[in-house]
Amino acid sequence: xxxxxxxxxxxLQGVSRALRLLDILADASADGLSVTEAAxxxxxxxxxxxxxxxxxxxxxxxxxxxxxxxxxxxxAVLHLADAHTRTVPFMETVRPIAxxxxxxxxxxSRVAIHDGGYPVFIDRVDGPGTIRFYTPxxxxxxxxxxxxxxxxxxxxxxxxxxxxxxxxGLPRSTAHTITDVTSLLADLALCRxxxxxxxxxxxxxxxxxxxxxxxxxxxxxxxxxxITGLKAEVPDWKVHELGLVVRAHADQxxxxxxxxxxxxxxxxxxxK
Amino acid sequence: xxxxxxxxxxxLQGVSRALRLLDILADASADGLSVTEAAxxxxxxxxxxxxxxxxxxxxxxxxxxxxxxxxxxxxAVLHLADAHTRTVPFMETVRPIAxxxxxxxxxxSRVAIHDGGYPVFIDRVDGPGTIRFYTPxxxxxxxxxxxxxxxxxxxxxxxxxxxxxxxxGLPRSTAHTITDVTSLLADLALCRxxxxxxxxxxxxxxxxxxxxxxxxxxxxxxxxxxITGLKAEVPDWKVHELGLVVRAHADQxxxxxxxxxxxxxxxxxxxK
DNA sequence: TGGTATTGTTCGGCTAGACCGAACGGAGTT
DNA sequence: AACTCCGTTCGGTCTAGCCGAACAATACCA
Numbered sequence: 001x002x003x004x005x006x007x008x009x010x011x012l013q014g015v016s017r018a019l020r021l022l023d024i025l026a027d028a029s030a031d032g033l034s035v036t037e038a039a040x041x042x043x044x045x046x047x048x049x050x051x052x053x054x055x056x057x058x059x060x061x062x063x064x065x066x067x068x069x070x071x072x073x074x075x076a077v078l079h080l081a082d083a084h085t086r087t088v089p090f091m092e093t094v095r096p097i098a099x100x101x102x103x104x105x106x107x108x109s110r111v112a113i114h115d116g117g118y119p120v121f122i123d124r125v126d127g128p129g130t131i132r133f134y135t136p137x138x139x140x141x142x143x144x145x146x147x148x149x150x151x152x153x154x155x156x157x158x159x160x161x162x163x164x165x166x167x168x169g170l171p172r173s174t175a176h177t178i179t180d181v182t183s184l185l186a187d188l189a190l191c192r193x194x195x196x197x198x199x200x201x202x203x204x205x206x207x208x209x210x211x212x213x214x215x216x217x218x219x220x221x222x223x224x225x226x227i228t229g230l231k232a233e234v235p236d237w238k239v240h241e242l243g244l245v246v247r248a249h250a251d252q253x254x255x256x257x258x259x260x261x262x263x264x265x266x267x268x269x270x271x272k
Numbered sequence: 273x274x275x276x277x278x279x280x281x282x283x284l285q286g287v288s289r290a291l292r293l294l295d296i297l298a299d300a301s302a303d304g305l306s307v308t309e310a311a312x313x314x315x316x317x318x319x320x321x322x323x324x325x326x327x328x329x330x331x332x333x334x335x336x337x338x339x340x341x342x343x344x345x346x347x348a349v350l351h352l353a354d355a356h357t358r359t360v361p362f363m364e365t366v367r368p369i370a371x372x373x374x375x376x377x378x379x380x381s382r383v384a385i386h387d388g389g390y391p392v393f394i395d396r397v398d399g400p401g402t403i404r405f406y407t408p409x410x411x412x413x414x415x416x417x418x419x420x421x422x423x424x425x426x427x428x429x430x431x432x433x434x435x436x437x438x439x440x441g442l443p444r445s446t447a448h449t450i451t452d453v454t455s456l457l458a459d460l461a462l463c464r465x466x467x468x469x470x471x472x473x474x475x476x477x478x479x480x481x482x483x484x485x486x487x488x489x490x491x492x493x494x495x496x497x498x499i500t501g502l503k504a505e506v507p508d509w510k511v512h513e514l515g516l517v518v519r520a521h522a523d524q525x526x527x528x529x530x531x532x533x534x535x536x537x538x539x540x541x542x543x544k
Numbered sequence: 545t546g547g548t549a550t551t552g553t554t555c556g557g558c559t560a561g562a563c564c565g566a567a568c569g570g571a572g573t574t
Numbered sequence: 575a576a577c578t579c580c581g582t583t584c585g586g587t588c589t590a591g592c593c594g595a596a597c598a599a600t601a602c603c604a
Contacts, residue, residue, distance in 0.1 A: 009554095010326035012591065014286040014562065019331045026355035035581060045564050050582070054282035059291045060412070068571085069581065073356040075385070075392045078410030081353030083298035084345040113347070120347045138350030140332070281583095285561065286591065307552060317593050322553070340600080341552065 017044060018052050022061065025073050032065050032072035088113065088122065090222070090257040097256060098125045098225060101249040105242060107229040108133055111253075112148040114213075114221045115140060117156060117164045119149040122223075133207070133228050144170050144184055145177050147199040147211030148224035151250075153184075154191035155213050155221040161185065176201045196243035196250075199226075206231055210242045212250035217258055225250050289316060290324050294333065297345050304337050304344035360385070360394065362494070362529040369528060370397045370497060373521040377514060379501040380405055383525075384420040386485075386493045387412060389428060389436045391421045394495075405479070405500050416442050416456055417449050419471040419483030420496035423522075425456075426463035427485050427493040433457065448473045468515035468522075471498075478503055482514045484522035489530055497522050 024041045025033060033041075039049035053071050056062035060076035085091045094111055101109040102125040109127075112119035118140045126132060143149030143164060153161050162181065170179045178184045191197040199209035211226030227246055234242065296313045297305060305313075311321035325343050328334035332348035357363045366383055373381045374397040381399075384391035390412045398404060415421030415436060425433050434453065442451045450456045463469040471481035483498030499518055506514065 008326075008330050010323045011330055012286055012290075012323055012327045013589090014284055014591080015290040015324060015327045016331070018284075018287040018290065019328070019333060022352060023331075026352050030359045030361070032359070036579090046581080047565080047583085048563055051282045051284055051562080052287060054280075055284045055287045056291070058280050058283055059288070059295075060410075061291060072359050073352060075356070075387075075394060075410040075412075077349065077352035077356050078394055079408055080294060080298050080345060080349035080410070082409040084347070084349050087302045087304070087344050089302070115347075122347060122350055136351055137354040138332075138347040138352075140347075308550085318552085319554085319594080320592055323591075 014052075017042060017048070018056060021049070021052050021056070022073070022077075025062065025071060028072075030072075032070035034068070034070055038071065090253070091122065093256040094223075094253050095123055095125075097249055097252050098123060100252075101125075101225060101227060101246065102127055104245055104249075105227050105229075107227040107242075108135075109225060109227045110135060110148065111223060111225050112141075112152070113223040114152050117153065117160050118143050119146060119152055119224060121148070127229070131230070135228070142168055142171070144168065145173055145199065145203040146226070147197040147209035148213075148226040149211075150184075150188060150191055150197035150199065151211040151213040151224040151226070152221045154188040154197060155215070158185065161188065173203055174201055174205050178202060194240075194243065195247045197224075197226075198239060198243065201231060208234065208239070210239065210246050212243070212247045214250040214254035214257070222257060223253075225253060286324075289314060289320070290328060293321070293324050293328070294345070294349075297334065297343065300344075302344075304342035306340070306342055310343065362525070363394065365528040366495075366525050367395055367397075369521055369524050370395060372524075373397075373497060373499060373518065374399055376517055376521075377499050377501075379499040379514075380407075381497060381499045382407060382420065383495060383497050384413075384424070385495040386424050389425065389432050390415050391418060391424055391496060393420070399501070403502070405476075407500070414440055414443070416440070417445055417471065417475040418498070419469040419481035420485075420498040421483075422456075422460060422463055422469035422471065423483040423485040423496040423498070424493045426460040426469060427487070430457065433460065445475055446473055446477050450474060466512075466515065467519045469496075469498075470511060470515065473503060480506065480511070482511065482518050484515070484519045486522040486526035486529070494529060495525075497525060 021038060021042055024038060035046055035050050035053065038053065039046045042049055053062055057064060057071070057074070060074040062071050063074040065072055098109045098111050106129070107127050109125050110121050111123040112121045120140050121135065121137050124135060124137060141149060143153050153164070161184070165181045165184065170177075170181070170184065172179050178187060187197075196210055196212040199211070201207060203209070207228060208231040209226050209228045211224050213221045213224040216222035225246060227242065293310060293314055296310060307318055307322050307325065310325065311318045314321055325334055329336060329343070329346070332346040334343050335346040337344055370381045370383050378401070379399050381397050382393050383395040384393045392412050393407065393409050396407055396409060413421060415425050425436070433456070437453045437456065442449075442453070442456065444451050450459060468482055468484040471483070473479060475481070479500060480503040481498050481500045483496050485493045485496040488494030497518060499514065
């Protein structure tokens with residue numbers, strides 16, 4: 001049997017539009033969208049959008065909000081996420097550890113799984129503070145400007161890193177974003193030697209992240225944990241301390257999923 | 273503007289199939305389904321199913337699992353659920369209270385929102401024990417055989433209850449299920465007088481649930497909390513005690529969302 | 545190792561069904 | 575009361591989804 005098609009050759013128009021519509025609704029404000037608004041964002045006719053919404057509504061993926069029909073995501077999406085959580089094996093074992101990490105540091109912690117060199121955040125535990133970081137779950141993030149992403153990249157072969165760098169082009173989002181491959185590789189080497197990655201305002205100004213990867217049974221990185229907070233909150237020398245705490249929790253996660261602990265260089269796991 | 277269409281008149285075939293496929297994948301085992309298996313359950317041709325899967329995969333709603341391509345739900349569903357949680361206003365305020373309820377009782381607690389007389393469970397906090405109850409989130413449950421459902425029904429007008437009874441037919445699932453309207457109404461009256469509902473092996477043999485509704489700003493029931501455990505674990509006289517604990521937490525939820533506290537009969541809230 | 549059964553992927557034709565534009569009817573506004 | 579805007583309905587057009595069948599690759603078994 002031939003390998004799966006890489007391009008979007010078999011992409012069905014109607015279904016694609018429905019899924020895009022769901023994403024649009026997900027990113028909409030809490031009180032939903034009207035048909036007209038949704039149609040505008042979807043770039044489809046009002047009647048088409050209406051049909052899509054009615055179909056999604058029949059399956060409870062979308063709810064009608066009176067008055068003046070405004071459409072929001074419906075409870076059926078919870079069913080999917082709930083089922084997904086059951087299928088991702090370590091979701092449930094890893095969550096308490098993430099909670100412990102947030103308790104230990106007071107910062108928002110997040111868990112990402114490793115998806116072909118990219119991090120996909122699958123869980124978030126908000127810290128006790130009043131500030132919240134807008135961090136959507138379930139989307140493939142760019143690896144070069146997040147601590148979890150760099151932690152994962154650090155465990156991968158250089159060729160994979162180069163391929164990803166070529167693919168994404170390392171786009172900049174702040175003045176501190178690493179945008180050239182040489183610096184990225186150097187930073188990844190640093191990650192490997194100390195056991196954790198640091199995102200120092202590389203994705204958002206004023207925001208600091210510290211992350212560490214954990215390996216699966218086969219030695220390849222299974223995912224990463226990271227904590228996020230305001231850079232102003234911690235002096236530089238404390239970052240290393242936080243790194244060790246994150247590293248320790250990542251090790252716990254590795255242990256919990258029956259994977260391998262991180263080992264210091266030069267014997268660090270670097271298998272593809 | 274005319275009211276929304278009640279029937280599935282505008283249901284699009286392709287989108288419907290995609291959504292049904294997602295549901296099928298959600299109910300599948302942890303290691304996913306092959307194209308052939310999915311096609312069989314979907315009752316569509318293999319090529320059609322393949323196209324649907326490819327489209328869903330392009331949007332990360334479905335992941336390909338090597339070897340021997342098996343398809344599972346992808347991380348994009350988390351994005352939807354995460355967004356949904358933000359749009360349901362009280363999701364975040366109510367969750368800690370549910371956690372407290374589980375801590376106080378040691379039982380699994382669940383939160384349902386009220387959707388036209390039916391409960392839709394939107395959150396679950398598992399107890400510390402090793403047994404887990406299979407309780408999918410995000411689906412409309414039948415109200416007559418769950419404590420959360422009965423707690424909600426008890427706050428509604430008798431005409432609504434009769435309409436739902438006629439609609440669903442009160443199907444039986446155990447020997448203790450209430451299957452006639454008269455008994456149901458009597459039980460609902462009991463719920464109102466004591467402030468909580470009991471599901472005594474009415475949905476699953478050996479399983480006991482205790483639930484209580486909480487009202488929204490307008491006085492109508494906004495949702496309900498319930499706890500679930502093994503009937504063998506508690507003597508009969510303790511059920512009432514549990515009921516009061518659940519009742520207290522439901523009141524906290526009402527308070528947290530700015531709604532109305534439950535009041536004892538005869539002034540109990542019974543608005544539509 | 546070779547043969548067979550099964551599964552995943554591709555392709556092309558047919559027609560069902562998705563898409564759009566336009567019209568209808570409430571609701572809110574000035 | 576007239577106007578405007580929005581949600582819903584409807585029918586025609588033609589695209590694009592659906593299927594069946596062929597192909598390729600793997601798994602199973604002897």
